[in-house]
Amino acid sequence: MRVVYSPAHLGHEIVSETVMGRPIPANEVAERAERIRSALEADGGFALEGPTEHGEEPLAAVHDPGLIRFLETAFAQMRAEGVDRPALMPEGFNVRGLTEGMTPIGEPRQAISGRAGYWALDTSTPIVAGSYVAARAAVDVALTTVDLVLGGEGAAYGLCRPPGHHAARSVYGGYCFFNNAAVAAEAIVRTTGERVAILDVDYHHGNGTEQIFWRRGDVLYASIHADPDRQYPYYLGRADEVGEGAGRGANLNLPMPRGTTNEQYLVALDRALEAIAATSGSVLVVSLGFDTYGHDPIGDFALTTDVYHEVGRRVASLGRRLVILQEGGYYRPALGANARAWLRGAEGRPHDPLPAAGFTAAGTAG
Ligand code: Q9C
Ligand code: ZN
Numbered sequence: 001m002r003v004v005y006s007p008a009h010l011g012h013e014i015v016s017e018t019v020m021g022r023p024i025p026a027n028e029v030a031e032r033a034e035r036i037r038s039a040l041e042a043d044g045g046f047a048l049e050g051p052t053e054h055g056e057e058p059l060a061a062v063h064d065p066g067l068i069r070f071l072e073t074a075f076a077q078m079r080a081e082g083v084d085r086p087a088l089m090p091e092g093f094n095v096r097g098l099t100e101g102m103t104p105i106g107e108p109r110q111a112i113s114g115r116a117g118y119w120a121l122d123t124s125t126p127i128v129a130g131s132y133v134a135a136r137a138a139v140d141v142a143l144t145t146v147d148l149v150l151g152g153e154g155a156a157y158g159l160c161r162p163p164g165h166h167a168a169r170s171v172y173g174g175y176c177f178f179n180n181a182a183v184a185a186e187a188i189v190r191t192t193g194e195r196v197a198i199l200d201v202d203y204h205h206g207n208g209t210e211q212i213f214w215r216r217g218d219v220l221y222a223s224i225h226a227d228p229d230r231q232y233p234y235y236l237g238r239a240d241e242v243g244e245g246a247g248r249g250a251n252l253n254l255p256m257p258r259g260t261t262n263e264q265y266l267v268a269l270d271r272a273l274e275a276i277a278a279t280s281g282s283v284l285v286v287s288l289g290f291d292t293y294g295h296d297p298i299g300d301f302a303l304t305t306d307v308y309h310e311v312g313r314r315v316a317s318l319g320r321r322l323v324i325l326q327e328g329g330y331y332r333p334a335l336g337a338n339a340r341a342w343l344r345g346a347e348g349r350p351h352d353p354l355p356a357a358g359f360t361a362a363g364t365a366g
Contacts, residue, residue, distance in 0.1 A: 011130020
């Protein structure tokens with residue numbers, strides 16, 4: 001399988017994030033993508049290539065130009081204001097109640113902490129010097145993956161970092177700046193004129209993707225994720241969110257309980273695949289996350305490496321061409337094995353798990 005990867009993600013070097021006001025070591029770190037890259041290189045069945053530049057137009061088809069300009073200039077503006085922090089985080093937020101009953105406000109003109117809170121969703125998503133270039137490269141990775149598939153590949157994988165599915169049209173957050181999968185889906189719709197489905201198997205609900213296509217009947221969004229009553233992104237992801245207007249019925253949320261097992265997961269997967277099979281279109285975009293893994297530090301599902309091979313296999317059995325884009329997954333030691341298993345499953349190759357690092361399979365020598 002062809003794999004698109006850009007080293008530009010290394011410039012998005014994050015040390016800490018904030019949880020309930022307290023700094024913790026960052027989860028969304030460069031090592032994640034490097035682990036996946038090494039595992040795919042070691043497998044021998046994946047061919048890595050760099051992205052091509054696609055410019056701003058396909059990005060602006062999905063995101064508010066104001067958000068793009070903010071992200072482009074934010075870190076430099078923080079420095080220009082003489083703020084000497086390693087990363088920009090918002091202070092106040094443009095929350096719903098602030099202007100309740102009033103005409104919505106615009107972006108503040110100056111203080112960078114206020115501008116950040118105008119566009120941000122949370123305090124989990126620091127902006128550093130290389131974040132914008134990395135986020136643009138992740139979009140180019142996604143669009144290059146689309147090019148490969150529209151050019152005839154049956155499936156291709158974009159190793160996007162930073163991830164994208166929490167980014168809405170005018171909002172960044174949840175470790176995401178630009179919605180790579182949404183930009184990819186929109187590009188596919190515009191190029192092919194077909195309907196497109198997005199299957200989101202990250203542990204978290206892709207609130208950004210849902211928002212972007214909420215009123216669209218030509219893009220189906222189906223997501224299996226932790227119930228937002230107990231998990232980020234908290235405010236969206238419920239089963240009764242079905243879309244509105246032309247998009248009514250083109251949004252499927254399958255919230256899952258704590259401790260979700262392989263078996264429960266596969267039942268939900270089959271429901272999502274059934275909904276996708278009921279719509280027309282020849283290309284499926286997959287928002288692929290491994291934070292569903294049993295050991296994930298911010299997840300609470302119980303999935304194993306073996307089931308990722310089966311999930312990949314079932315997704316491919318739809319018979320659609322696959323644009324597979326990386327989202328989350330934070331248990332770094334297993335990321336490589338999990339991505340390799342999923343992608344091998346999607347390609348119809350056998351599971352062939354490697355022995356876990358530091359252990360030797362019982363009954364084998366050495
Ligand atoms: N206790 C993705 O997986 N909140 N984003 C973290 C940790 C943000 C996850 C709180 C989680 C965002 C792409
Ligand atoms: Zn996630």
